Amino acid sequence: MLDEQPRKERSDAARNRRAILDAADALLAAHGSEHVSIDQIAAAAGVGKGTIFHRFGSRAGLMRELVRERALALRDAVTEGEPPLGPGAPAPERLLAYFDAMFQLIVDNVELMIAYDNSTREVQEDEINVFWARHIATLLAETRPDVDATVLGRLLLGALNPDVILQHIRAGQTERLAHAVHSLVASVIGGPHTTDRRT
Numbered sequence: 001m002l003d004e005q006p007r008k009e010r011s012d013a014a015r016n017r018r019a020i021l022d023a024a025d026a027l028l029a030a031h032g033s034e035h036v037s038i039d040q041i042a043a044a045a046g047v048g049k050g051t052i053f054h055r056f057g058s059r060a061g062l063m064r065e066l067v068r069e070r071a072l073a074l075r076d077a078v079t080e081g082e083p084p085l086g087p088g089a090p091a092p093e094r095l096l097a098y099f100d101a102m103f104q105l106i107v108d109n110v111e112l113m114i115a116y117d118n119s120t121r122e123v124q125e126d127e128i129n130v131f132w133a134r135h136i137a138t139l140l141a142e143t144r145p146d147v148d149a150t151v152l153g154r155l156l157l158g159a160l161n162p163d164v165i166l167q168h169i170r171a172g173q174t175e176r177l178a179h180a181v182h183s184l185v186a187s188v189i190g191g192p193h194t195t196d197r198r199t
Helices: 004-031 038-045 049-056 059-080 091-110 109-120 126-144 149-158 161-172 172-190 194-198
Strands: none
Touching: 004 038, 004 059, 004 109, 038 049, 038 059, 038 161, 049 059, 049 091, 049 149, 059 091, 059 109, 091 109, 091 126, 091 161, 091 172, 109 161, 126 149, 149 172, 161 172
16 A cells, blocks of 8 residues: 555556646636746646646746747657658758747747746756757758758747747738748758849
């Protein structure tokens, strides 16, 4: 019996974690990042406020975990999924597929992304962000050996700003922005003659 109690506690902790994440997700989607508090999340999850801080450390930690779940799913698709997002397609196609997928991820979770940004003052150089930077730089270097792939990759990622995306969503212009981001990446990977083809 003694060794069964820790397993039960771990199971309860896992259920609480899932309930907290699901509650935060639903509240952010329904009310927006500026109108959701830790108290509301705790009440919706059926846990105490202290449970959230014990498990995630802070509001930023909770938002980071929600973002991380989605980022890991996309990373798995990039490393193990079907082409063109996954391995097997030419580098230019993989770059376009990645930016299209990342754009859609942000659109689907824009309030969460804004809540995460607002809760985090410093740049999060965790393994996921490092992976994105390396993935983009590697594909850019293969596609455009004439450019600084590391810096250009960061500039392209900057186009996926959650605040800008939210503005376009609220204006009913999500598809317009999606097309613009796709065109931006396409113009970069098209190389020096992209402008010539448009004139």
